[in-house]
Amino acid sequence: MLKRLLLCQLLLLVAMPAVAQTSARLPALNVPDAAPATRILVLGTVHLRGAPKGFKVDSLNPVIDRLAVFQPTVITVESTSGEMCDLMARHPAVYDPVDVKEHYCRDASHARTAAGLDLTAALAEMRHSLSHWPDHPTASQRRRLAAVFLAAGDSTSATVQWLQLAVPERRAGDGLDNELVAALDRLATGTNSENYQIAARLAARLGLQRVFPVDDHANDGIDVGDQEAYGKAVSAQWAIAAPRRKTMDDEQDALLKRGEMLSLYRLINRPESTLLASRTDFGAALADPSLEHYGQRYVAGWEVRNLIIAANIRIASGATPGARVLAIIGATHKPWLDGLLGQMQGVQIVDAEQVLR
Template sequence: MTSVICALALGLSSAGSAHAQVDLSTLDDKMAGPTTQVLVLGTVHLSTMPKDFDRRSLQPLIDRLVEFHPQIVTVEEMPGEQCDMAERHPAIYGEQGLAPYCRKPDAGKTATGLDVPAAIAQTHKTLKTWPAAPTPAQRRHLAALFMAANDDVSALVQWLQLPTAERRAGDGLDAALVAALEKSTRANSESGLIAAVVAARLGLQRVYAADDHTGDNVDVADAAAFGKAIQQAWDAAAAPMRPIRERQNALIKAGDMLGLYRYINSPAVMRANIDSDFAAALRDRSPEHYGQMYVAGWETRNLRMVANIRAAARERPGTRVLSIVGVSHKPWFDDLLGRMQGLRIVDAQEVLK
């Protein structure tokens, strides 16, 4: 009988320890080597800017980001590899893949003869032997490879580093790709107007696409009911955001984009933002628990995005990373990345002050 009791006690003890919390916060206290620094910049989506938006107003913000001197820049764009994968699994992602987040890379394939997997392989191979002083022909060729790999922002990084006279067709770039690159320089996009510009000014060769939509495509029987429930939750929590929106619009109208980014990256504004969105969704009382599904999809997306950022810097301990992402992601990014070993979150307010 005694031996049975002892065995049960040991079993219960083992079961309890299996669920015990392990504190990882001090795991890297005695780490040998440098700490990776990550600055997460929450952004508005510049595609929503008014028609009279003056892109020159971004210059003070860009100057601050260049002064941080990141060696890796990530953006909220879909990796070409993931877009290619989604197209190969219509049963999971539908006949359109991950559209509209992914564009069709047909023009890049026409110009180079490479599909996305082959173009990705060629970009990796090219970057491994990339010279310190590349010629314009090499930059044009790499830009073409990036476009075939469905990585237009990295292609733009190469394009912006070309002298104006060298921004022309040739070395893999045909007229269609040149037109696409020129169009991207005129588009209101944080990827093109901030990330690519910062990367080009610092002499970087690419940016890293960190977005992910493989986990937030919530599968519900009644999509209309799902959307209605989430919208009702948002509407019920909209009042606290009205003065915040008014302040944002006033800063945009005044052309104070640095002030805007200081404002939206402040903890109080970010807290109000996520309270009116995700906390509101969690209060949804639909019998299907649509709000919880929505937040689960959101958190899955953030987990996978953070993993992409971690992977981008994994072979370069001690590097400085700039991650530009929609401001609603920033609290999740700061929290999740801040738990990683050998990594420190940089205070965005300190950089922008």
């Protein structure tokens, strides 16, 4: 009996270091004051494409004014890069071509013809131009870079260049034809999207040359099984949780309809709002009782997407330690990105509530 007891104690002692090892989290490694911290503000946003009829983009001015005080040097947006769009186009068995065209990727074929560039050449010229960009670019250089961005599949950055041109210089030439000029005018002033009406306007105001698309849909390759059954299972869980978030959703809708955008952004960036949204979306999905575990597959895909978005934000800012990063992203992403990016070395997460006050 004594031998058995001693053996159990020995096994427990041997196992303890392994338990401690697997539960350990990496501490902060940076030496204070050795290098500037990269400050990241994750701004949760509503998707303005769903704004009500008559929505006025000027109602976003108070939001932009407060973001300008933060003075971001890097801005990222929830859009898909030209490279990712090219990947999805080449794998139609994995990525539904109709879904890709309708939701993720603008057709850049006309822009490539007008600029005389395929995607590879556009990306090369974009990188070269940005690395040799003058302090005082000419209108011709801005038009050309706008054309290159369009050919590269980055219409938001093209709009950043367009907005920094004097109105008489917003014309055809340098790779832009009349059709592309009209498209840029629509994006700059007539498109309800946070990418153009917040990110591009703010970037142009601050004299930045581009924004960074960081969204990713590689997770769309996760096998969810029967698509129809998957959709029904997840939707059923959402319906169960919907009453718990009705008050918050009604308040958000009312603020959007009244055009009180600063109040709306303050509301959706509060920790209690993001927590409630997460519990009634992903938390609800995790409770899916189906034998196929559709809800758990949905959450796995969501987390993969956020992991890659966090990596893309880190790539966008990693070459410039001390950058002030503004990541504009759908509000449901915010708690995931705050958590993931907050684990990075030399990174400080900025309180969105304080910036929006």
